[in-house]
Amino acid sequence: MSSRTTTRRRQLGATMRKLRARSGMTLEEAGRLVGVSKATVSRYETQAGPVKWPIVDALCREYGASDAERTAVVGLAKGAKQQGWWSSFADSIPESMNLLLTLEDEAVREDHFSCVYIPGLLQTRDYSIGLQKANELRLEQTEIERLVDIRMKRQEILTRPNPPHLWAVLDESVLRRVVGSPEIMKHQLDRLLEANETAQVTLQVLPFSKGAHAAALGSFVILGGAEPSLDVVYVDLHTGSLFMETEEELNRYRLAFEYLRAQALDMEASSSLIHRIRKEL
Secondary structure (H helix, E strand, O other): OOOOOOHHHHHHHHHHHHHHHHHOOOHHHHHHHHOOOHHHHHHHHOOOOOOOHHHHHHHHHHOOOOHHHHHHHHHHHHOOOOOOHHHHHHHHOOHHHHHHHHHHHHOOEEEEEEOOOOOHHHOOHHHHHHHHHOOOOOOOHHHHHHHHHHHHHHHHHHOOOOOOEEEEEEEHHHHHOOOOOHHHHHHHHHHHHHHOOOOOEEEEEEOHHHOOOOOOOOOEEEEEOOOHHHOEEEEEEOOEEEEEOOHHHHHHHHHHHHHHHHHOOOHHHHHHHHHHHHHHO
């Protein structure tokens, strides 16, 4: 195992801080209730050192966490020493991607709004290669293949037992922006049409005809946990990745996604528009 703090451990620490803050308890009060020191509670929240899941379980109960929250957090504690499938890539990918992959691996749903490119979980390999080749930083072919391999591996979460539900709202510009070549784009649109026929994907298109909409926030993903309190917003910025988890931030993005879903075409009309755009290529 890598000597670095695992991303599960990071997520556990952040979640324990959030639950304690919600309960209004101090570190000392929490420790006294479960028979550990203030320093131990602090260590669990700051990702320093190992954790014991029975203590995590006891703290969750004292914090008033729901059964679903407690189950999810104890699961993080039990898996805090584990590395995910991406661990073999860990030394050469940003830590923010480590965190994204961990959150995605444990999510029960993902709500995407995309206004630039097709979401990674729905990209074909050729489309993904086209995106990497367009990067302002010129990459060697081996590096491009490695990054695309990671993206393709990520997509396996949609075919595993009990996959997360992916709800994607795509701006029409995403469908009309030709990446790679018209032929590559046709295959990519075919992939979207196929995905929209599956049970675990809901795909909607936000057409140009809707005019102004609630997309001022840009592209974003809401990674849904077992309970709403475990949700995290992920924004991929040009300068880096941003993760947000405060209630105010979550509510802002949840509301934006609700507006976008309401303004977008339904699934059938969305598929019809994708068919029409494909014919125009």
